[in-house]
Amino acid sequence: MRVAAVIGSPVEHSLSPVIHNAAFDALDLDWRFFAVAVPPGRAGDAVGAMRSLRLGGMSVTMPHKAAVAAAVDEVGSAAATLGAVNCVSWRGTVLVGHNTDGAGFLDALRRDEGVDPAGRRALVLGAGGAARAVVQALAGAGAAEVVVANRTAGRGAAAAALAGPVGRIGGPADADGCDLVVNATSVGLAGDAGTPIDPTRIGPGQLVVDLVYEPATTPLLAAARARGAVAVNGLGMLIHQAAHAFRGWTGEDPPLAVMSAAATAELARRAP
Ligand SMILES: NC(=O)c1ccc[n+]([C@@H]2O[C@H](COP(=O)([O-])OP(=O)(O)OC[C@H]3O[C@@H](n4cnc5c(N)ncnc54)[C@H](OP(=O)(O)O)[C@@H]3O)[C@@H](O)[C@H]2O)c1
Structure with missing residues (x-):
């Protein structure tokens, strides 16, 4: 099984696990996605963990986007200009930070x-x-x-x-x-x-x-x-930025409708 995660603080509210796990299931991929709370200042450790545990992919949310940009091996052009990374993927043995927002x-x-x-x-x-x-x-x-x-x-x-x-x-x-x-x-x-x-x-x-x-x-x-x-x-932006990450991690075409439906259902479940 490949493991991917979103890191943030706080991260409990993140829709990324729901979106990506629905996509993995829809494509019958043996992947699981978790939300991991990483305290401010520890993003570099999380990138190190991705390296040593060979995690399949990582999403990055507040407050770690700038710190991850500094900790990966390379950054894509949008991430370099923005100084912020929202997802990390592998290119061979090189960890590349992207900004797909x-x-x-x-x-x-x-x-x-x-x-x-x-x-x-x-x-x-x-x-x-x-x-x-x-x-x-x-x-x-x-x-x-x-x-x-x-x-x-x-x-x-x-x-x-x-x-x-x-x-x-x-x-x-x-x-x-x-x-x-x-x-x-x-x-x-x-x-x-x-x-x-x-x-x-x-x-x-x-x-x-x-x-x-x-x-x-x-x-x-x-x-x-x-x-x-x-x-x-902003749900469309959320789904499409996740889709770019998904493609970067798995090499597969993201099932957009499944991802969107999963997020919509989760938001409805959470609505007061
Ligand atoms: N749909 C998506 O995929 C997606 C992705 C990322 C973010 N978002 C959403 O986009 C929003 C911004 O996120 P962010 O990451 O850019 O946050 P951020 O870096 O903290 O920026 C917040 C922005 O909101 C302004 N602001 C905050 N409170 C305000 C107020 N009371 N009146 C006027 N301006 C106010 C801030 O102005 P100052 O500069 O003056 O402080 C700043 O420009 C959030 O609602 C977030 O949920 C959505």
């Missing part, structure tokens, strides 16, 4: 929503790890403009810089001219009734993506739909 976000846009960001204007709310991956991905996909609005201006500027010449910092008012509005802040997570932007700035013709997926319908998504926009949560 941006690719997962683009897959969710293109494959699930039929939207190609090339030539489009986007507003990204937030400037943390998820926002940075989205900004980089949108610019790489040929977005015409990527505007970043963040509570803390300095972090916003650093995130906007990841988009190169098409990036700039802005504010909520920039939603008016944007095709795509992405909430990459934690505003709207379960228990938070707030919205990261005044929804009256949203309207028909726009696609709103809330990277939050728990709850499935955030206050932002509900308000955006009421105002005539197409609005989707």
Whole structure:
């Protein structure tokens, strides 16, 4: 049996075990996936354990993404630019760290929503790890403009810089001219009734993506739909970033529908 794991602190809430174990079962692969709590500061030990135990793959969540980037043998280009790794796979005997959040976000846009960001204007709310991956991905996909609005201006500027010449910092008012509005802040997570932007700035013709997926319908998504926009949560990004990891570990085509159904069922089970 091959063993894979997600490391984080906290990690109990992670959907990765449910998603990957469902995929292993669907393809009849003799793999198991576990969530392992690794205390802050010990990510290097976890990478060492992956090496010595020859784990088949590792997912990485907060707060270890930067530390794992420093501990693996090599990093892929997105992970190198972002300074953050969300999954680790083997290339022969070399441990390679990747960041699949941006690719997962683009897959969710293109494959699930039929939207190609090339030539489009986007507003990204937030400037943390998820926002940075989205900004980089949108610019790489040929977005015409990527505007970043963040509570803390300095972090916003650093995130906007990841988009190169098409990036700039802005504010909520920039939603008016944007095709795509992405909430990459934690505003709207379960228990938070707030919205990261005044929804009256949203309207028909726009696609709103809330990277939050728990709850499935955030206050932002509900308000955006009421105002005539197409609005989707972050589950698609979660599934597609996991799919990239799965392919890197097993070499198999990920069973996307199975992974999505497993995550949806687990979220429904957890819903209050
Ligand atoms: N769907 C997916 O696959 C996926 C993947 C990763 C993350 N996510 C979600 O994306 C969100 C961000 O995750 P992250 O890893 O990027 O977190 P992070 O690095 O901690 O960044 C959090 C961001 O939210 C902003 N923020 C937090 N509270 C705020 C508030 N009350 N008002 C305005 N801005 C606020 C922060 O602004 P400051 O810079 O001013 O502090 C920062 O820009 C989370 O909800 C997470 O669950 C989803």
